Amino acid sequence: MSKDKLTIGTLLFPDYDLLDVNGTLRMLGALENVNILMISQSGDKIKSNCQVGNYIDYNFDNCPELDVLFVPGGIGTRKEVNNPILLEFIKSQIPKVKYVLVVCTGGGLVAKTGLLDGKRATSNKIAWEWVTSQGSNVCWIKKARWVVDGKFYTSAGVSAGMDMALGFISDVYGREVADNIALRTEYDWHDNPDWDPFSDKILEKK
Amino acid sequence: MSKDKLTIGTLLFPDYDLLDVNGTLRMLGALENVNILMISQSGDKIKSNCQVGNYIDYNFDNCPELDVLFVPGGIGTRKEVNNPILLEFIKSQIPKVKYVLVVCTGGGLVAKTGLLDGKRATSNKIAWEWVTSQGSNVCWIKKARWVVDGKFYTSAGVSAGMDMALGFISDVYGREVADNIALRTEYDWHDNPDWDPFSDKILEKK
Known part of the structure; x- marks a missing residue:
């Protein structure tokens, strides 16, 4: 079990996915340390894809040192993938952090x-073509809930962020810690990273 | 399918549960109308149980007319159940709204x-004794993911809010709308309101 306090930086942008962010953070936020x-x-107020938004603590200039970079997805990624300042922020953080957690179409930003x-x-199966086209040299795994x-x-779409977060917690803090968080949130954790019915439902139809 | 635009008011208080709120709102927020x-x-900044928080739009005095009152849970309910102003807000809204959505220990506040x-x-199974003691004349259903x-x-703990929200959407907007939101969020919807393994795991152990 990791004894160090981890500082987790969540990257927000206009039209981020509300559950990508808060589902993942609910699991990580249950950790004590x-x-x-x-x-x-900019640090200014922004909204998610669901009208509401989260408070922002820092902008790119005053952001403290991070241990974990968390990049969520959401429809806003389609615009941000052409934002050189945001891409540079991700690019500059990745070599410095211990872990990079990526949910859904956030994978398009990191791939870029x-x-x-x-x-x-x-990544997300509904936006599979878009995400994968952002990084043709990435080894994209079609059928996966999450991949390490x-x-x-990196996780599949939206709700998969919760499963991946518990997988991350299990890897870093131990299985018992992850199981306890799942129990206390009454969450039916899909603990097998290869579980992915959505890949068949969505990609095989196309 | 309902054609009217629904105004959904989410009641926040210090130490609300981050997923109670944002999981439920991710499903409801996928609706167009x-x-x-x-x-x-007060309308002032507050934090959830996971360090981060959501922006507030209104306080109890300037809150507009609502169609749906949404009461989440979280550890903050233990304090709010003794807050007569908050209880009075809930009490005054219930007769006026079309629907009351209650997640997790939010049930303790509404019961009170x-x-x-x-x-x-x-309600939540881990906090079952506390919640049920807030309303001894409520017919509490032990084994349920949600109850209408x-x-x-009213839903079980934390993540059950997402299942209930999809159940609500199915009832009001039609099954196809709910299924489509579940698919697009790659969410494994527990669509049976009687599905509740946590009741056995938690309550039967005690």
Whole structure:
């Protein structure tokens, strides 16, 4: 079990997915020894894809040192993938952090930096073509709830962030800690990273 | 399918549960025809149980007319159940709204108003004794993911809010709409309101 306090930086942008962010953070936030920060380019108020939003703590200029970079997805990624300042922020953080957690179409942003090249990763199945086109040298895994490769944890769409977060917690803090958080949130954790009925439902239909 | 635009008012208080709120709102917020408001007693910044928080739109005095009152849970309910101003806000809204959505220990707050008396309801299993002691005349259902009685939708703990929200959407907007939201969030919807393994795991152990 990790004894160090982890500072987790969540990257927010307009039209981020509300559950990508808060589902994942609900699991991580149940840990005793974490510091969760919300970061956006300007630090100004932004909204998720569901009208409501989360408070921002830092902007790209005053963001403190992070141990974990968390990149969620959401429809806003379609615009941010052309935002060189945001891509540069991700690119500059990745070599410095211990872990990179990526949910859903956040994978498109991380892939676009080139730093996922040669790594195994997964993403949202509905936006599969868009995400995978952001990094043609990434080894994209079609059928997966989440994938771990080195410091990178990447998950399938939206609700998969919760399963991946519990997987991350199990890897770093131990299985018992993850199971206890799942129990206390009455969450039916899909603890098998290869579980992915959505891959068949969505991608096989196309 | 309902054609009217629904204004959904989310009641926030210090130490609300992050997933109770944002999991439920992610499902409701996928509907095209809803207006989601965040309301707290003062309207000032508050935090969830996971360090981060949601922006507040209104306070109890300037809150507009609601169609749906949404009461989440969280450890903060233990304090709020002794807050007469908050209880009075809930009590005054219930007769006016079309639906009352209650997640997790939010059931303790609603029960305390007396307006759940004689109704069937469920809640979080870990905090079962505390919640049920707030309303001894409520017909508490031990084994349930969510329960519907008249205008009241009440759910089990934390993640159950997502299942209940999809159940509500199915009832009001049609099954196809709910299924589509579950698919697009890659969410494994437990669509049977009687599904509740946590009741056995937690309550039967005690």
